[in-house]
Amino acid sequence: MKFRQELWKLYTENSIKIRNLTVKFQEKTVLDNLHLTIHPKEYLVILGPTGAGKTTLLRTIAGLLKPTQGNIVIGNFDITNLPPEDREVAYLPQNYSLFPYMNVRDNVLFSPRVKKTKTDNEMTELVTEVLDMVGLKERYDAFPNELSGGMMQRVGLARAIAADTKIFLLDEPLRALDARLNIQLRTEIRHLVKDLGITCLHVTHDQDEALSIADRILVLKEGKIVQMGKPATIYNRPQNYFAAYFIGESTSLEGVIQEITDECTIVLLPSNHQLICRPSELEKGVKVKILAKTETIDLNPIEDSNHEFQGDNIFTGEVIDRVFLGKFSNILVKIEGMNNPLIARISSYDVDKFKLNSLVQVKIEPHDLTPFLEE
Amino acid sequence: MTFKQRKINASLFLDYFSAFSSSRLLSKIFYFFVLAFFLFLILTPTVYVIFYLFGQSEVVIAYFQTQPEAFNMIQEALFYSVSVAVIVSIVDLIFGIPLAWLLVRGMLSGRIKTILNILIELPLAVPTAGLGLSVALFWGVVPGISSPPFSLRIITSALPILVLFHFTTTFPYVVRSLAAILEEIDVYLEIAGRTCGASSFTAARTITFPLFRSGVATSLILSLAKSLSDTGGVMSVLSATQISVWTGTVLIGTWKHEIDIPARVNLDLIPPLAFLCVAMIFIALILMSTSRLIAKRVKIPIKKVWYETERKLSEKRSITTRNTLAIVFLGLFVLIPSFFLILYIPIGFTSSSLQVDWFRFFGSIANSLIVSIVATTINVLLGVPLGIFISRKKNRISNFFNVLVDIPYVVPSSALGFSVGLFWNAQQLISNQLFFVIMAHSAMTFPFIVRNVIGGLEDLDLYYEETARTLGARNFQIFYLITLPIIKFSIIAGIIMSFTRSVGETGATLAVATGFETAPVFIVNLINEHQFFNASLAIIALIVCTSLVILVLRTTFGQKKVRRV
Secondary structure, three states, X not given: OHHHHHHHHHHHHOOEEEEEEEEEEOOEEEEEEEXXXXXXXXXXEEEOOOOOOHHHHHHHHHOOOOOOEEEEEEOOEEXXXXXXXXXXXXXXXXXXXXXXXXXXXXXXOHHHHHHOOOOHHHHHHHHHHHHHHOOOHHHOOOOHHHOOHHHXXXXXXXXXXXXXXXXXXXXXXXXXXXXXXXXXXXXXXXXHHHHHOOEEEEEEOOHHHHHXXXXXXXXXXXXXXXEEXXXXXXXXXXXXXXXXXXXOOEEXXXXXXXXXXXXXXXXXXXXXXXXXXXXXXXXXXOEEEEEEEHHHEEEEEOOOHHHOOOOOOEEEEEEEEEXXXXXXXXXXXXXXOXXXXXXXXXXXXXXXXXXXXXXXXXXXXXXXXXXXXXX | OOHHHHHHHHHHHHHHHHXXXXXXXXXXXXXXXXXXXXXXXXXXHHHXXXXXXXXXXXXXXXXXXXXXXXXXXXXXXXXXXXXXXXHHHHHHHHHHHHHHHHHHHOOOOHHHHHHHHHHHHHHHHOOHHHHHHHHHHHHEOOOOOOOOOXXXXXXXXXXXXXXXXXXXXXXXXXXXXXXXXXXXXXXXXXXXXXXXXXXXXXXXXXXXXXXXHHHHHHHHHHHHHHHHHOOHHHHHHHHHHOOOOOOHHHHHHHHHHHHHOOOOOOHHHHHHHHHHHHHHHHHHHHHHHHHHHHHHHOOOOOOOOOHHHHHHHHOHXXXXXXXXXXXXXXXXXXXXXXXXXHHXXXXXXXXXXXXXXXXXXXXXXXXXXXXXXXXXXXXXXXXXXXXXXXXXXXXXXXXXXXXXXXXXXXXXXXXXHHHHHHHHHHHOOOOOHHHHHHHHHHHHHHHXXXXXXXXXXXXXXXXXXXXHHHOOOOHHHXXXXXXXXXXXXXXXXXXXHHHHHHHHOOHHHHHHOOOOOOHHHHHHHHHHOOOHHHHHHHHHHHHHHHHHHHXXXXXXXXXXXXXXX
């Protein structure tokens, strides 16, 4: 008990420091020399494509995998070799792993029972309180197979809360839910975690989910950290091509740096167009990739001579497709000489202004374009 | 002590045990003990008999030189054993595949499917000695009794009657295992093939069948192992029809009897008998590996399509013909011969005098129950941890044991029984016959529990155990709170399989200890004495006892009760 309380104190007051963490499965390196610090009570979302090592990182922190190298330290206490049952972290795997032959109540009370931390009366109070928190008070005697995906997810959370730990490890907790429920629950989870003052690591491959709930996002690719920062920073100021490409929808353009000034970088596209981008520290003559995010591309029908675009990065192209997305629509514009059509996102109210095969003016502000080295 | 106090004490004990048993060192010691025990009890006897034979090779050669008829007997026995096993296995597959297909992929209503499943499994309830008598009454000529109505009485030679008998013991296993494996193959693969224009036969042949070959291998091995192993049924069928030939298992039983009869103990027969056992073991292993190899290597033509022929084979008429043939086979060659004994009972009742030696009768049933229950208990205690070890610790040692576990399964039970007897006699530690029989039965049925535990754990997502660990549960708590409740049903299924196999076993008992009469041995003895009616009664009594034990097991553990933590 004393050990547990000391751990709680450590977890609530100190950052989790992950140093030189490497995990290898036979010859394959799944996590490659990770360095990161997770602040107490922080909601950190680990984002990355399939095979990036997200689940492996979570399982290593839970103690279910032994790192090949490196350590996990909290305060001055090294927990790398602490078995999972002594770590006081609650891990919620992808399928929630509700024990199938236990009802909701027994699932929720699993941890206090095996740890012998509560009396019977305390447990009765706890289960009522926790199920109330997740809105499932009425379903305490239901079995997992009688619950919907959203309810199972909530029971999984309730079980983690009842475990009375200070760190939550959630592995794609919203994966199996439909879009509407996904959006509703992501907010609920964040509020719950913040109210309880818990440090939470949440793994996902869904960028919208990550952007909407994270205090900070950690982008992983092939076991390496691509970027770590606040959602807005990751979205607006990606540090490399992968981070820029993985988050948001964009068109990729390739070119060679023609000139670099203090105000801008000029890139020459294969179509001989010049693209003015943000200033960069790259060298003249190198091959680069530029991502134009859909919402940064402005369009103007060529017939509308009153509104002619002025300034840099103005091109003329032809509308080759229109994709209706509900509130917004994507307009695909083919510019002579460019390999990929530019995708511009406009309000669906304006779609009729851009008829198929009509000519349009395209404009991209230089500060929205960052050239990245080809990877 | 009140109930509540007792419950608290039990819970305290579990806590102490949990803390104690969850230490890593203890867990290692425990697994070491289980593995050592498995090697010593289950596997060593088989290896011992081989070494014994090497040591006695000169004696064996000398024996065969002076007694050439003994060698001829062995040749005949092996010829019958192998040819019967091969013929039966091939025919089983020919009719078993369409029947399994009908069960899994056929558009049968739920009720018809259930009935068909029950019909297929029914013969498993009858001890093989009973099946032997029943087959003899249906197909063969049983001298000295008035035949029941509808008996065919057309088979008078050894090979066909043995083949016909083995259909009743092997076909249900073959269909069951084929159906279970077919169930696991995604039906949508075939549907996708058909939407691309393949006829149902072409789709089945080119898409499902290549995925099904491991299932075919398993069924082939099952069928070969069962027919090589059977002793009681073969003894019954040969004895009732008075056809005198040797098969491997019958010869082992007979020679072992001659070695042990108090009046004329013939110890000279031990080395040639060891030779026969080792020959049977090697033949079994060779047949198994050959069938595995054939199933693995044989190329199924998946690119070539015989459009017209396969279209015709996919027509409703062809499918109906195929299904009818399979069902007729099930009825005529499996079900009717298995239960033909029922028609004999009224005749036997009127024509025989009821002179049952009740003491022998109940004594043999009690012996059977004791042996089966103790052997099964040993298997559970050893098999469950070994199953967990093999499926959860993925390393070289567990892979090694994974292969070893199946050995008792393919080795003919009488060869295994003789090896166990030889091994324990050589130790001169224990000379109790009951102990020998239990050891032999335990070795023979061991794989059932282990395989079922492994199967159950494969279905159990590792995430449950991991989640429980992060929630604070220790090794033993995880075992009894998470793993056990989920694999409980697989263990019960294993217990039932192990128990029924042990209750019906004749060969291992005869080969390990002469004079120890279990119920199937008693039945075989009655048939040898031509007391067919008494034998029928004993068969029915044994079926009732077995069913009762299974019923008790099913009602006690069978329902999916909710376990409170």
